Amino acid sequence: MNSSLRSTETVEYCYSFAEQSCMKANRSSGLRVSLYxxxxxxxxxxxxxxxxxxISISHFKKLHTPTNYLILSLAVADFLLGCMVMPYSLVRSIENCWYLGEMFCKLQSSFDFMLCAASIFHLCFxxxxxxxxxxxxxxxxTRITLQIVLMMIFTSWILSAFVGFGMICLELNLIEIRDLYYRQIYCYGGCILLMGKFxxxxxxxxxFYLPGFIMLCIYTKIYFVATKQARAINDIARQTQAIKDSKNISSQTSERKAAKTLGIVMGVFLICWSPYFTSNFIDPFIExxxxxxxxxxFFWFGYLNSAFNPVIYAFFYSWFRKALKNVLTFKIFTTDSSRINLF
Incomplete structure (x- = not known):
């Protein structure tokens, strides 16, 4: 029975000439096309x-503010992730093979961990x-000056570079499990990353957990403060009959918008990254x-956070919608287009 089953199975290897070659993923053509x-x-x-x-923040001078520089740096990290990491990870995830050599595997993995961490650190700042x-x-x-923002950006990139390149290139992830990895898990043509418990x-x-905890605490505080401010405006509006209706509408809209925006910010972040970091945290403890x-x-769920970031942190701003219109209609190539008022 077992021999007949083995005879009907078609096992493909990443490198047919290598003795320790990794096996290709056994997926149908239709599934492969859908995944690609x-x-x-x-x-x-x-x-x-x-x-x-x-393009928008770099081109329009009205957008050259400390806050927008943080959003710009976040967009650079997510853009590089989409260009330098996701295409290679797509092939590796679908085919279960790595055809670009072990050195490039380490380099790509280092950029992977670095840019994902940079994106998370920027969200925290x-x-x-x-x-x-x-x-x-x-x-x-007076507190969030250009110098402070530049320091935040510098810290995000330096810390993420240490996380990515320090851990992967120096093989710090294999300190506790080097023998296990090369004896039981490693195969030729693969790009598998494991971590020891520590x-x-x-x-x-x-x-993840420290930046996520900070973000959760901060956005919870922001929500309650924004709600309190909206209610205060409501109370003032009730005492001033002449502006009652407009203020009521404005405060109620502001309160709903604050709740919706903060819910989306934290919800998308946690949905995208919690599965991967939870499984990554538990995996060494379950052998x-x-x-x-x-x-x-789970890692691709995390990647999607970089796709959603422009929507959450930029598309929600009216200035970005105006900037986008000017970019897509090529008005940025006209004289003095960088001085267009977007507010």
Whole structure:
């Protein structure tokens, strides 16, 4: 019975001439086409969306503010992720093979971890910026200066580079499991990343749980402060009959918009990244038994956060919609187009 089953199975290897070659993923042509189509769409949305943010903030002088520089740097990280990481990861995830050599595997993986971490760190610093803008608006301009924002950007990139290149290129992820990896998991033609317990805990804390906790606390505080401010405006409106109706409408709209925006910000971030970092945190403690297909699926959920970032942090702004219109209609090539008032 077993021999007949083995005879009907067709096992394909990444490299047929190698003894320790990885096996190709056994997927139908229709499924492969569907997965490639989904991946290409995700890559295009990520690249085009963040490129539009980069062009808009770089071109229009009215957008040259400390806050927008944070959004610009975030868009650069997400744009590079879409260009330099996602296309290679798409082939690796679908085919289960890596054809570009071990050195490029380490390089691509380093950029992968670095740019994902950079995106998360930028989101964290943007939440800090929004905290001072909403909760302490009178001191906002003195506390969030250009120098402070540049320091935030510099910290995001340096810390993410340490997370990515330091961990992968120096093989810090294999310190505890080097023998296990090369004896039981490694195969020729693969690009598999595993972490020991200590590395997994440190990486998850630095790259997700700590920034995520900070963001959750900050946005919770922002929500309550924004709600309190909206109610205060409502109380003033009730005492001033002449502006009652307009103020009531404005405050109610503001309260709903604050709740909706903050819900989307935290909801998308947690939905996209929680599955991967939860499984990555647990995997070393269950003897690395998590299926690789599950890791790939969860990592692509995380990638989608970079596609959604332009929508959340830029498309919600009216200035961006006006900038987008000028970009798509090629008005940015006209004289003095950089001085167009977008507000």
């Amino acid at each position: 189509l989904f991946g290409v769409v995700a890559i295009l949305v990520t690249v085009v969306g963040n490129m539009l943010v980069i 943007i939440s800090i910026d929004r905290y001072y803008a909403v909760c302490d608006p009178l001191k906002y301009k 590395c997994s805990v440190i990486y998850s804390l630095i790259s 690395h038994s998590t299926p690789r297909i599950m890791f790939d699926l």
